[in-house]
Amino acid sequence: MAQVTKKEVDVIVCGLGWAGSLMSIELALAGLEVRALERGGDRDYDEFAYPKPADEYAYAVRNKVFATPAEVAVTVRYNTSQTALPTRKWGAFAPGTGVGGAGMHWTAVLIRPTPTDIKLKTYVDEAYKPGILQEDMRVMDFPFTWDEIEPYYYKFELICGQSGNTGNLRGQILEGGDPFEGPRSEPYPLPALDDTLNNVMFKEAATKLGYHPFPNPSACVSRAWKNPYGNQIAPCNYCGYCSKYPCLNYSKASPQTAVMDSLKRMPNFSYEVHAEVIKVVLNDDKKTAKGVIYIDAQGNECFQPAKIVVLSSFQLYNVRLMLLSGIGKPYNPITEEGVVGRNYAFLSNGGATLFFKDKNFNPYATAGATGQMFNDISPGNFDGPALGFLGGAKIHSSQATGTPISTALPKGTPTWGMGYKQGLEEWYGHSMKISITTTCQSYRDIYLDLDPNYNDHHGLPLLRMTFNWKENELKLQQHLKGIVGNITKELNPDSSSMSFLPMGADFDLTKYVSTHNVGGAVMGDNPKTSALNKYLQSWDVHNVFVPGGNAFPQNFQANPTDTIGAITLMAAQAIKDHYLKNPGPLVQA
Numbered sequence: 001m002a003q004v005t006k007k008e009v010d011v012i013v014c015g016l017g018w019a020g021s022l023m024s025i026e027l028a029l030a031g032l033e034v035r036a037l038e039r040g041g042d043r044d045y046d047e048f049a050y051p052k053p054a055d056e057y058a059y060a061v062r063n064k065v066f067a068t069p070a071e072v073a074v075t076v077r078y079n080t081s082q083t084a085l086p087t088r089k090w091g092a093f094a095p096g097t098g099v100g101g102a103g104m105h106w107t108a109v110l111i112r113p114t115p116t117d118i119k120l121k122t123y124v125d126e127a128y129k130p131g132i133l134q135e136d137m138r139v140m141d142f143p144f145t146w147d148e149i150e151p152y153y154y155k156f157e158l159i160c161g162q163s164g165n166t167g168n169l170r171g172q173i174l175e176g177g178d179p180f181e182g183p184r185s186e187p188y189p190l191p192a193l194d195d196t197l198n199n200v201m202f203k204e205a206a207t208k209l210g211y212h213p214f215p216n217p218s219a220c221v222s223r224a225w226k227n228p229y230g231n232q233i234a235p236c237n238y239c240g241y242c243s244k245y246p247c248l249n250y251s252k253a254s255p256q257t258a259v260m261d262s263l264k265r266m267p268n269f270s271y272e273v274h275a276e277v278i279k280v281v282l283n284d285d286k287k288t289a290k291g292v293i294y295i296d297a298q299g300n301e302c303f304q305p306a307k308i309v310v311l312s313s314f315q316l317y318n319v320r321l322m323l324l325s326g327i328g329k330p331y332n333p334i335t336e337e338g339v340v341g342r343n344y345a346f347l348s349n350g351g352a353t354l355f356f357k358d359k360n361f362n363p364y365a366t367a368g369a370t371g372q373m374f375n376d377i378s379p380g381n382f383d384g385p386a387l388g389f390l391g392g393a394k395i396h397s398s399q400a401t402g403t404p405i406s407t408a409l410p411k412g413t414p415t416w417g418m419g420y421k422q423g424l425e426e427w428y429g430h431s432m433k434i435s436i437t438t439t440c441q442s443y444r445d446i447y448l449d450l451d452p453n454y455n456d457h458h459g460l461p462l463l464r465m466t467f468n469w470k471e472n473e474l475k476l477q478q479h480l481k482g483i484v485g486n487i488t489k490e491l492n493p494d495s496s497s498m499s500f501l502p503m504g505a506d507f508d509l510t511k512y513v514s515t516h517n518v519g520g521a522v523m524g525d526n527p528k529t530s531a532l533n534k535y536l537q538s539w540d541v542h543n544v545f546v547p548g549g550n551a552f553p554q555n556f557q558a559n560p561t562d563t564i565g566a567i568t569l570m571a572a573q574a575i576k577d578h579y580l581k582n583p584g585p586l587v588q589a
Contacts, residue, residue: 007305012306012310015038016036017096020255022156023547030576038099043246073454077464084464092346092507095314101255109369110562114558120556133472134470139390143530159227159258160219161258162219163218169183178214190222193220202371202434220368238370277292286541310547311548328340336444344448351433351499352434354496360430371397374394378394378556389476392438407424474504481500485498518560525587533586
């Protein structure tokens with residue numbers, strides 16, 4: 001088949017989720033001709049908005065707005081002695097596809113990590129004596145300071161209309177917010193979402209036990225909001241359809257509501273859907289890229305020349321595309337040479353479900369981010385060194401959905417038939433959850449590479465994930481079990497059940513945890529241990545930038561979207577201020 005060559009553009013953006021849409025609008029505003037390629041289809045809000053009904057089975061069970069494993073499968077194994085097998089059905093995580101990407105179906109908890117999370121290696125070196133942590137742990141600092149990144153957090157939060165309570169305003173601790181958050185230059189743009197009954201109960205119990213709860217920071221906006229790009233986001237009406245759903249009410253910040261409406265109207269921006277990028281084409285010197293090859297909707301192989309290449313698809317696929325394109329040396333876990341594939345990390349969840357016969361939590365009236373959390377159990381906020389592990393968790397009670405299929409039922413309730421229906425009738429609205437979202441460290445033998453045995457429909461190797469839980473993360477789970485147990489006891493439910501990983505547990509790919517996958521092409525100060533510099537620029541190919549969760553050197557307990565937005569905006573600013581004037585490495589190796 002003959003290759004179709006397209007007209008050269010200034011910037012080609014590969015993937016049109018949060019990172020891709022932010023890069024596109026920022027560089028288009030600078031006057032560059034920007035073209036985006038999206039593997040999936042177009043996603044306009046007319047497809048989802050009222051009066052279209054929400055469909056739990058289609059979205060939450062059949063994953064209507066997710067990529068299918070047939071399109072983007074990965075292979076998974078626990079260790080290097082095993083043969084990895086491909087995913088046939090999404091379980092532990094579920095990547096998005098189409099315009100908007102995972103930003104269409106995210107829960108919209110928009111929270112920053114702490115300054116300690118940003119400089120975790122520095123904290124470890126100061127707080128932990130040699131021999132306490134596992135020898136194979138590979139902790140790294142992010143390559144920027146809190147003061148450098150904070151303005152970009154705030155810019156992204158303005159774009160989203162972040163709703164919540166400020167806890168630390170320029171060093172002043174404010175009541176009702178998170179006292180452990182890093183200093184904010186400005187207050188939250190909007191007030192917090194309204195509390196539900198479980199939030200009030202959780203807040204009272206946690207406060208009594210000495211913790212510092214605050215409302216979940218939310219990108220489901222609490223008031224009508226017009227963002228810096230001129231897009232209007234409607235106030236949340238607490239319909240209960242957020243996580244795994246596009247918002248029916250234009251109330252959840254997403255690429256569509258926050259960026260795309262303005263971006264589509266710009267004459268120097270264009271995009272093509274059902275366009276699957278399969279390779280970045282390098283010049284002969286291997287130090288610059290000249291464009292990308294993609295397969296269009298008709299099956300044609302197309303070459304899109306560009307002066308700047310932005311890889312902004314989901315974390316796993318950014319790493320795969322770098323490996324397929326020869327950008328950066330692949331990581332070898334034996335020698336620890338190479339950078340692309342190293343420092344992959346996921347996270348664990350768990351918690352307790354509490355049942356109350358005499359309380360009606362009205363779970364249908366909720367938003368994805370409705371809840372209270374506390375950050376007392378995150379690195380540096382408690383004595384992790386004395387407990388022998390590194391990490392922590394945000395602990396929260398979040399009433400995220402009222403959909404019937406996902407209703408929690410007491411242990412012993414039948415899973416189908418008349419008994420199941422009776423259980424739904426008796427217990428719908430009578431339970432609440434206490435949940436954990438944990439850190440996850442990176443390790444020498446946890447990594448991503450190309451699978452030698454399985455290929456996709458283009459004949460290209462799938463991405464292989466080598467991952468399992470480590471003792472450090474399982475120790476953390478056991479510590480959190482005690483904390484959640486104490487809060488449960490304080491709340492005194494009629495019955496409860498707990499779900500935590502026991503020591504020795506293996507990673508279960510079949511049960512949903514989150515889609516907070518990170519690492520594999522991390523940012524850092526040293527080109528021997530990182531694939532990207534602080535501006536998400538490839539150390540090896542200077543006109544390739546790779547924004548996304550792939551840049552995180554390990555996973556912190558805060559949801560990743562706020563940081564993905566911030567580092568993308570910081571990189572875009574560096575391109576506009578410095579790279580365009582003098583193309584080349586923005587940081588000297």
